[in-house]
Amino acid sequence: MNLTRSAFIAGAVATALAGLTSQASAAGRPPQEKCFGVSLAGYNDCAAGPGTSCAGTSKRDYQGNAWKLVPKGTCITMKSPTSPTGRGQLVEFKEVRR
Structure with missing residues (x-):
């Protein structure tokens, strides 16, 4: 796997995790x-x-x-x-x- 592709995948995973975190915190609030x-x-x-x-x-x-x-x-x-x-x-x- 080349470096550009690895960086792209890492960025996509980080973005997905950030989205899940913000949804969870909003869902936990009244x-x-x-x-x-x-x-x-x-x-x-x-x-x-x-x-x-x-x-x-x-x-x-x-x-x-x-x-x-x-x-x-x-x-x-x-x-x-x-x-x-x-x-x-x-x-x-x-x-x-x-």
């Missing part, structure tokens, strides 16, 4: 959902509104347009003092100041 208004400033997963780029860019605690990934079904049970209901929301919301 389903997740976006939960708006529950992250602290700088700890959002993404979508933090105008003037921000993505993860870790929210400017305020419990920002209504910033979300965090949480286990599915737990969002609406989480505290969010700026939410109209006082709990996390499945959609972006306009913050309420109390």
Whole structure:
């Protein structure tokens, strides 16, 4: 077997193993959902509104347009003092100041 063919086979095997590993880790996690208004400033997963780029860019605690990934079904049970209901929301919301 020549060196080029050996390198190709080794690369193909490594790619296949990496794919199996990522599938297994995703399968072991519970389903997740976006939960708006529950992250602290700088700890959002993404979508933090105008003037921000993505993860870790929210400017305020419990920002209504910033979300965090949480286990599915737990969002609406989480505290969010700026939410109209006082709990996390499945959609972006306009913050309420109390």
